[in-house]
Amino acid sequence: MAIKRFILTLLIVVWSLIFADLTVSQAAEALPSWKDGQAKQSIVSFVAKVTKAGSPDFVPTAERIAVFDNDGTLWSEQPMYFQLFFALDRVKALAPQHPEWKTQEPFASLLKGDVKAALAGGEKAIIEIVMATHAGNTTEEFERIVKDWIATAKHPKTGKLYTEMVFQPMLELLTYLRANDFKTFIVSGGGIEFMRPWTEQVYGIPPEQVVGSSIQTKYEVVDGKPVLMRLAKLNFIDDKDGKPVGINQHIGRRPIAAFGNSDGDQQMLEWTQAGSGARFMMLVHHDDAKREWAYGPKSHVGTFSDALMAEARKSGWTVISMKDDWKAIYPSGKK
Amino acid sequence: MAIKRFILTLLIVVWSLIFADLTVSQAAEALPSWKDGQAKQSIVSFVAKVTKAGSPDFVPTAERIAVFDNDGTLWSEQPMYFQLFFALDRVKALAPQHPEWKTQEPFASLLKGDVKAALAGGEKAIIEIVMATHAGNTTEEFERIVKDWIATAKHPKTGKLYTEMVFQPMLELLTYLRANDFKTFIVSGGGIEFMRPWTEQVYGIPPEQVVGSSIQTKYEVVDGKPVLMRLAKLNFIDDKDGKPVGINQHIGRRPIAAFGNSDGDQQMLEWTQAGSGARFMMLVHHDDAKREWAYGPKSHVGTFSDALMAEARKSGWTVISMKDDWKAIYPSGKK
Numbered sequence: 020m021a022i023k024r025f026i027l028t029l030l031i032v033v034w035s036l037i038f039a040d041l042t043v044s045q046a047a048e049a050l051p052s053w054k055d056g057q058a059k060q061s062i063v064s065f066v067a068k069v070t071k072a073g074s075p076d077f078v079p080t081a082e083r084i085a086v087f088d089n090d091g092t093l094w095s096e097q098p099m100y101f102q103l104f105f106a107l108d109r110v111k112a113l114a115p116q117h118p119e120w121k122t123q124e125p126f127a128s129l130l131k132g133d134v135k136a137a138l139a140g141g142e143k144a145i146i147e148i149v150m151a152t153h154a155g156n157t158t159e160e161f162e163r164i165v166k167d168w169i170a171t172a173k174h175p176k177t178g179k180l181y182t183e184m185v186f187q188p189m190l191e192l193l194t195y196l197r198a199n200d201f202k203t204f205i206v207s208g209g210g211i212e213f214m215r216p217w218t219e220q221v222y223g224i225p226p227e228q229v230v231g232s233s234i235q236t237k238y239e240v241v242d243g244k245p246v247l248m249r250l251a252k253l254n255f256i257d258d259k260d261g262k263p264v265g266i267n268q269h270i271g272r273r274p275i276a277a278f279g280n281s282d283g284d285q286q287m288l289e290w291t292q293a294g295s296g297a298r299f300m301m302l303v304h305h306d307d308a309k310r311e312w313a314y315g316p317k318s319h320v321g322t323f324s325d326a327l328m329a330e331a332r333k334s335g336w337t338v339i340s341m342k343d344d345w346k347a348i349y350p351s352g353k354k
Numbered sequence: 355m356a357i358k359r360f361i362l363t364l365l366i367v368v369w370s371l372i373f374a375d376l377t378v379s380q381a382a383e384a385l386p387s388w389k390d391g392q393a394k395q396s397i398v399s400f401v402a403k404v405t406k407a408g409s410p411d412f413v414p415t416a417e418r419i420a421v422f423d424n425d426g427t428l429w430s431e432q433p434m435y436f437q438l439f440f441a442l443d444r445v446k447a448l449a450p451q452h453p454e455w456k457t458q459e460p461f462a463s464l465l466k467g468d469v470k471a472a473l474a475g476g477e478k479a480i481i482e483i484v485m486a487t488h489a490g491n492t493t494e495e496f497e498r499i500v501k502d503w504i505a506t507a508k509h510p511k512t513g514k515l516y517t518e519m520v521f522q523p524m525l526e527l528l529t530y531l532r533a534n535d536f537k538t539f540i541v542s543g544g545g546i547e548f549m550r551p552w553t554e555q556v557y558g559i560p561p562e563q564v565v566g567s568s569i570q571t572k573y574e575v576v577d578g579k580p581v582l583m584r585l586a587k588l589n590f591i592d593d594k595d596g597k598p599v600g601i602n603q604h605i606g607r608r609p610i611a612a613f614g615n616s617d618g619d620q621q622m623l624e625w626t627q628a629g630s631g632a633r634f635m636m637l638v639h640h641d642d643a644k645r646e647w648a649y650g651p652k653s654h655v656g657t658f659s660d661a662l663m664a665e666a667r668k669s670g671w672t673v674i675s676m677k678d679d680w681k682a683i684y685p686s687g688k689k
Binding site for chain 2: 032081084100158202211212215219224225227228233236237238240244245247254260261263264268269270271272286292293347
């Protein structure tokens, strides 16, 4: 046993030396879709200083928490949040069981294909659509429905699967952070149970590291089988000042790095920055009309207000130009 | 680089062989405070079958989720929940700022040292005490208060620190499961923010793997500094049918192993068992009046009803006798 322990220790030492060397070369190679420049440099510098043992900015691995918004930060969000496409497809699928929807807004307009009229009812209309399409089943049934949809549904403009519209540079960033012993979390205004069925496969982020908005669930025993029923009642909105609340509730530690793209992420970045020690805050700016979409202060989806831009400048947050900082937008070499 | 990759691969192979061998010998050595017998055997058999590659019961590491109740399962809970001792100490500390408590129940009785009279008000009295002592500060302030208390407060009967009243056999079980690539979570009716400041050090369970009851928090910027204020409003009760709800909300996967000790854990064990594949459910039975406490169906704290015992027998759950199955109760050799 003593000999085995000795060999094990020896292996750990050799392993560590090789791995340390790999880490150095990784920094240059790990972000191939990022153009060399200030944005990429700010990420690499931050990771280098928090991972360097003995550095005044060193952060123990357990504290290396990085949080990512999803819509507009890890995947696209135009012309509307992808979860809303899911909800609209669900309205169509459920319509035969709801003859009353033919005359009842916002469903009537939706079924006629007039999304704009349906959403004219604002937040109230959206909540009605979400409740009608996300509740009334068990957590297992809902997971199956999401998995089937995400595997087949395609974006109306690009014709891609929605999971093909994730940002290649951000996938590289997630992998790079995890290679440096960061624990990566999603903190999104989107539905927690809408994301969990596919985030592990697409982003390498397991269900227990996904924070999002939710409806209430209720434990019931149906025909001798325990189930969680999804109720048509809001539980939590994980957006704006809800994001620090959700982070505290789920993670219980303050992140040292936060990545967002819109006004909904402002408080998450403020909360991250307010901790002690080295911090990194980043916003993705959608300014690439050719390869993705260009939008900002006037967009209803993913609003990036002038006030947010001013705060980013003042607070030293890194603002990524998709046009100038990214060589590729989506995976598989296509631009 | 190619040579380095080759060496790395070689190391991984050697490492795996040594580690596989260690795992086999670990099973016998990892639970020294457990007497040999049916209870210990049921744990070891379960772990062996879900970790054996190629076995029909094999479970991939990502799915190896184990959940543990805290009060009565990982540490003692008599003569009352330890968090209530914390609350009572807080009442005394805060009393100078609350002259009205001298005449106002349940505080008046508490300050006179009459805990029984104070708690005669039942759940309402307890909630009043919790709100008065757990809210009204920031998450950072509360964390500091808990850390100070847990480092110094002592149990009135044993004279031990509360963190010395954790169960040695359960500490070994946590370590054993993690050595077999389980991810261990606490799922407790206790306050999530009361547990997080010390669970990592005491149990090796990080804050992001603690699920518990909570009050609401609110994001505010005070003097330019973002804080989360703790409000005197209930957010979530993680007990009984709240446990599967809390597990789904925080973890988003169904556990394959669940450990509890009272009626409050029944639904958590049912929910765990209702998944497909190999499952393990265990209840700690407090039947050791000499070394700990003996209580059961008639106890107000940690009730283990006859109905729960009947369900355990019927469903094949392992019931641990602290008296017969454990060589030691608390760490450091003391019994």
